[in-house]
Amino acid sequence: MGQMQTLRRxxxxxxxxxxxxxxxxGLAAFYVDLAWFAELNALPVLxxxxxxxxxxxxxxxxxxxxxxxxxxRSCWRGATLTWAWVIALGLSGFxxxxxxxxxxxxxxxxxxxxxxxxxxxxxxxLGFYLFSLPFWETLQQWCFNLVLLTLITTVIIYLxxxxxxxxxxxxxxxxxxxxxxxxxxxxxxxxxxxGHWLDRYELLYSSxxxxxxxxxxxxxxxxxxxxxxxxxxxxxAIGFFVLARQGTRLSLPLPKQxxxxxxSSLLAPALLWxxxxxxxxxxxxxxxxxxxxxxxxxxxxxxxxxxxxxxxxFTRAGFGLSNITVQPFLEEGSLxxxxxxxxxxxxxNVRLWDADPLxxxxxxxxxxxxxYQFPYVNVDRYRIGGELRQVMHAARELxxxxxxxxxxxxxxxRFFYTxxxxxxxxxxxxxxxxxxxxxxxxxxxxxxxxxxxxVASVLRVDQPALYYGELTTTDVFVGTEARELDxxxxxxxxxxxxxxxxxxxxxxxxxxxxxxxxxxxxxxxISQELSKxxxxxxxxxxxxxxxxxxPFLHYDQDPYLVIVDGRLYWFLDAYTTSSRYPYSEHATxxxxxxxxxxxxxxxxxxxxxxxxxxxxxxxxDPLIQAYDRIYPSLFHxxxxxxxxxxxxxxxxxDLFRVQVQQFATYHMTDPRIFYNREDQxxxxxxxxxxxxxxxxxxxxxxxxxxxxALSGLSNPPEFVLLSPFTPINKQxxxxxxxxRCDGENYGKLLxxxxxxxxxVYGPEQVEARVNQDPGxxxxxxLWNQHGSRVNLGTLLVIPIENSLLYVQPLYIExxxxxxxQLTRVIAAYEDRVVMESNLNQAxxxxxxxxxxxxxx
Numbered sequence: 014m015g016q017m018q019t020l021r022r023x024x025x026x027x028x029x030x031x032x033x034x035x036x037x038x039g040l041a042a043f044y045v046d047l048a049w050f051a052e053l054n055a056l057p058v059l060x061x062x063x064x065x066x067x068x069x070x071x072x073x074x075x076x077x078x079x080x081x082x083x084x085x086r087s088c089w090r091g092a093t094l095t096w097a098w099v100i101a102l103g104l105s106g107f108x109x110x111x112x113x114x115x116x117x118x119x120x121x122x123x124x125x126x127x128x129x130x131x132x133x134x135x136x137x138x139l140g141f142y143l144f145s146l147p148f149w150e151t152l153q154q155w156c157f158n159l160v161l162l163t164l165i166t167t168v169i170i171y172l173x174x175x176x177x178x179x180x181x182x183x184x185x186x187x188x189x190x191x192x193x194x195x196x197x198x199x200x201x202x203x204x205x206x207x208g209h210w211l212d213r214y215e216l217l218y219s220s221x222x223x224x225x226x227x228x229x230x231x232x233x234x235x236x237x238x239x240x241x242x243x244x245x246x247x248x249x250a251i252g253f254f255v256l257a258r259q260g261t262r263l264s265l266p267l268p269k270q271x272x273x274x275x276x277s278s279l280l281a282p283a284l285l286w287x288x289x290x291x292x293x294x295x296x297x298x299x300x301x302x303x304x305x306x307x308x309x310x311x312x313x314x315x316x317x318x319x320x321x322x323x324x325x326x327f328t329r330a331g332f333g334l335s336n337i338t339v340q341p342f343l344e345e346g347s348l349x350x351x352x353x354x355x356x357x358x359x360x361x362n363v364r365l366w367d368a369d370p371l372x373x374x375x376x377x378x379x380x381x382x383x384x385y386q387f388p389y390v391n392v393d394r395y396r397i398g399g400e401l402r403q404v405m406h407a408a409r410e411l412x413x414x415x416x417x418x419x420x421x422x423x424x425x426x427r428f429f430y431t432x433x434x435x436x437x438x439x440x441x442x443x444x445x446x447x448x449x450x451x452x453x454x455x456x457x458x459x460x461x462x463x464x465x466x467x468v469a470s471v472l473r474v475d476q477p478a479l480y481y482g483e484l485t486t487t488d489v490f491v492g493t494e495a496r497e498l499d500x501x502x503x504x505x506x507x508x509x510x511x512x513x514x515x516x517x518x519x520x521x522x523x524x525x526x527x528x529x530x531x532x533x534x535x536x537x538x539i540s541q542e543l544s545k546x547x548x549x550x551x552x553x554x555x556x557x558x559x560x561x562x563x564p565f566l567h568y569d570q571d572p573y574l575v576i577v578d579g580r581l582y583w584f585l586d587a588y589t590t591s592s593r594y595p596y597s598e599h600a601t602x603x604x605x606x607x608x609x610x611x612x613x614x615x616x617x618x619x620x621x622x623x624x625x626x627x628x629x630x631x632x633x634d635p636l637i638q639a640y641d642r643i644y645p646s647l648f649h650x651x652x653x654x655x656x657x658x659x660x661x662x663x664x665x666x667d668l669f670r671v672q673v674q675q676f677a678t679y680h681m682t683d684p685r686i687f688y689n690r691e692d693q694x695x696x697x698x699x700x701x702x703x704x705x706x707x708x709x710x711x712x713x714x715x716x717x718x719x720x721x722a723l724s725g726l727s728n729p730p731e732f733v734l735l736s737p738f739t740p741i742n743k744q745x746x747x748x749x750x751x752x753r754c755d756g757e758n759y760g761k762l763l764x765x766x767x768x769x770x771x772x773v774y775g776p777e778q779v780e781a782r783v784n785q786d787p788g789x790x791x792x793x794x795l796w797n798q799h800g801s802r803v804n805l806g807t808l809l810v811i812p813i814e815n816s817l818l819y820v821q822p823l824y825i826e827x828x829x830x831x832x833x834q835l836t837r838v839i840a841a842y843e844d845r846v847v848m849e850s851n852l853n854q855a856x857x858x859x860x861x862x863x864x865x866x867x868x869x
Contacts, residue, residue, distance in 0.1 A: 070113030199253030226596035331597030448834030475579030
């Protein structure tokens, strides 16, 4: 007896210790979040999340406890009452946790607003589908699962409580037990009736027909059948309740084996359940299939025509294609040397450097030390000397994984290697005599090239330290007794101390204890390097930082760095997305599928302090309006973004790529043409790295043809994102799409269509002509020998007035070391192709009277 008491006390002690450890773990995690949100001045965001999650969870727990507890308590009595409540509490906790995870769905429902457009089937505002329907479906499924699990638990308890012998089975099906189970069964069918009613709206996401959305069969067969099934489920629920009130014995001539209490008790509910299932198979399964086969398939275009129109209209709306300006591009073949001379701003910004070879060159020439890394090369533009210049740049970030293994100590990781330093920046079209980029900004510390003094006022960097970036995945301490590496000089290290406002202060021992507990690192608590002035910088990676703040947004894969007034800022585009937009065809990006997308948020993060500001770029978006109502202090209007920063916003490639893919099909607005796919387009392919891949959208500086017509050649060029189209399974060009990036024109989409009566060479045809040119192919074959390799860069399609110019750079690199050199430039116009040592010479040769190929 004494041993049992000792064991019991030990178990109780272990239980209390476990609860204490869980409490400390939860407290530490919450404090880490609390301090981090306070650093970003975003505590209301955290408290909204906490109140919504815990409030919803607590409400769900109480409701589940009432449902599960009252049912379990009614069938489990006596000495087992304690276990009944343990089971009820366990079920309630599980269901509270499952519903609490949908806290944001609740907030969207509470803060929804009308979209101002109705669906074509039920005439309900689209806000119902974006906000209300997901909430009601979640709640219905949660309630159904709660009642179903309660019913299963109740049946098991009856069997366990009363035993499994034949005599006990008869007792188990006593009148009280029968009524209890019938009431639960009726409740299930009542919830199923609600589910069928909601299923009617799900038909707007049907994939049965020729396009996404409700088809003829869905509207004329499945919809009335689903509505009828809602009524049948309701009648079945009423039948269960009537049986519970009057008893389950049937006065029917039954076989002898069905007259015992067990069989007769189950017969009536089984008949009701069987009738419900059979009716469902006939109405929602068999009848729509028969209608589809016998009526719709032989007359598909005629019957599906209105539903194809719905799909076209809503897909274009879902992907922001409704307001595209489509106009003809009258390719006249009239490009001359004189016209080129009048379009020098476009030609001086032709991008001759591709991201991959330029990144390899940056890494060879400018990483300086192994632990400095250039993760990506980005494209931007600056106004230099009164002219818009396109540039490419890469941030010199610190990657601790590249520190020599012997130096990868805790002290070095947390205190010494804390930040990257500066960036390298070069114009897109300038090449040194050696075929290398000619830097505007380079070296450590960042230095303006003396050859370009005019860029000093625009590209100076007063604070080059990068404490926040794409590779800043380590958590570091600043303001400590240890010295931070600023940058390596020729014969020494230059040290620095962080003077910014980033990170969280840790002046007290209890704060260090909580951080040590949360990160599982005792050294945080006992380190002698930390002082009362120290700050802890964590969650420093750009996407991790903004996702932690706003997990319901999706983020662009390409943050880019900007120099403004001597400081460095990261720009990151964020998207509001939904898969609940009626009739809109789905697109897939990364790991999620969506049929509605808007680039509604522009994020700007200080690379030194880590401060993060979010600006609403599309205030008419109903999703961002709801988010703004949920977090009224988080977002700012785009007009609040300082003008010097607004000059660097750009139309994001990820969004444009999706829109181009959708428009390749959904430029066809006539249902018959769409059904027959008579004018299907595609993104042309390009041969890169020894394989064919779809061409990526390219940023260019040019004067759009319509602007030339309206304003003349004096109209200034602008920064645009461009992608060409070719017909499906064909290689000639049929059009191109441009997204405008500057000023009041930001976000406007333009599509230029070529005449179907004139052949316009597409990128693949131009590449073929380049490969077939005897002089060019012979020279490339010669270079591809003796340990060198030729790489052809991106073929650029450059609209100039009413003509198309093609430009392609050619790089040579050694097979044993990657230092690509831009050696030649290929230019093509109509049926003429030339290759020269630079673009100017290529254009002179291309438009010279001889029009031959020359080699320099």
